[in-house]
């Protein structure tokens with residue numbers, strides 16, 4: 001396993017989201033929901049589109065390009081046209097930082 005430091009807790013107030021970079025290549029979206037931090041792949045599973053341009057409603061994230069909604073607990077798409085879930089990465093908060101814990105190797109991304 002590896003732990004990856006994404007950003008500071010202060011950078012993502014409740015109800016907001018912010019993109020972070022991993023390994024200089026992968027985008028990971030950090031979302032501060034009412035139920036805590038969630039981290040998901042930063043690019044939509046439907047087509048190449050940055051999810052930080054979308055919008056949050058409760059525990060769901062809506063992609064701004066074709067308006068599929070995704071559940072932020074399990075990444076599942078709730079509306080078409082997206083069919084693949086978003087990869088969700090387990091988060092840890094430590095010393096004021098948001099980290100993810102993921103298997104060694106490339107970050108899992110569904111596309």
Ligand code: FES
Nearest residue numbers: 044046047063066
């Ligand atoms: S690119 Fe996100 S729903 Fe199509």
